[in-house]
Amino acid sequence: MSTNSKSSKTTASNKSKDGKAHKLSLKGSAKLVSEFFEYSINSILFQRGVYPAEDFMPVKKYGLNMLVTNDDQVKAYIRKIMSQLSKWMLGGKISKLVVVITSKETGENLERWQFDVQLLGKAATAAKSKIKTEKEIQEEIQSLFRQITASVTFLPMLDGRCSFNVLVYADGDAEVPMEWGDSDAKEIVDGEKVTLRSWGTSSHKVDTLVSYRLAE
Incomplete structure (x- = not known):
């Protein structure tokens, strides 16, 4: 496991009630996107079998039965990432998480x-009636x-032991912790790409793409 930072941009916010349309504040939207990233990492690790199924525990989130890691080392690693990522999100410094x-x-x-994060400007927000x-x-x-759950139907089975890295693309002027380092993009050479659904708030839009190496 390792954490890396790179260069780019994003921001966030929140607030709403049962079925009524309340504009989510920028701060609330940023919190929602950060939280989404945390559950996405956990979901990918479980669905792709990076760690044994017994290392996960069920929780209810987004009206779904989700699974999150119960491994202390992995939890600490994800927590460290999310702590920094949340700060960058609030400052509008994030454009991508990989x-x-x-x-x-x-x-x-x-x-x-x-996961590409687009911070919607005032003009774009106002244009949405x-x-x-x-x-x-x-x-x-x-x-x-x-x-993400259904991805196991088209992604090749992962053979052997695997590890994971999280790359965060932040603005060049973002304050980076000492223990974080630069990284290459870790692209999949000659890989296939599948675009998944997007989601968003009045302040942010998140696009998702998975690329993978074809089984030989």
């Missing part, structure tokens, strides 16, 4: 899950997590 699954035997990158309800946002997130 989860890369790598073979421990060969060091080859096998899968690359990319209909503000999404909390229920509509949750339904969009549900649809994406169902796709």
Whole structure:
């Protein structure tokens, strides 16, 4: 496991009630996107078998039965990432989060899950006459997590032991902790790409793409 930072941009916010359309504040939207990333990392690690199924415990989130790691080391690692990522999100410094699954035997990158975050400007926000309800946002997130779950039907089986890395693309002027380092993009060489569903708030839009190495 390792954490890396790179260069780019993003921001966030929150607030809403049962079925009524309340504009989510920028701060609330940022918190929602950060939280989504945390559950996405956990979901990918479980669905792709990076760690044994017994290392996960069920929780209820987004109206779905989700699974999150129960391994202390992995939890601490994800918590460290999320702590920094949340700060960058609030400052509008994030443009992309990437989860890369790598073979421990060969060091080859096998899968690359990319989440692009777009901070919607005032003009774009104003152009949207209909503000999404909390229920509509949750339904969009549900649809994406169902796709992540269903990804096992088209992604090649991961053979052997694997590890994962998280890459965070932050603005060049973002304050980076000492223990974080630069990284290459860890692209999948000659890989296939599948675009998954997008979701968003009035302040942010998240696009998802998975690329993977074809089984030989």
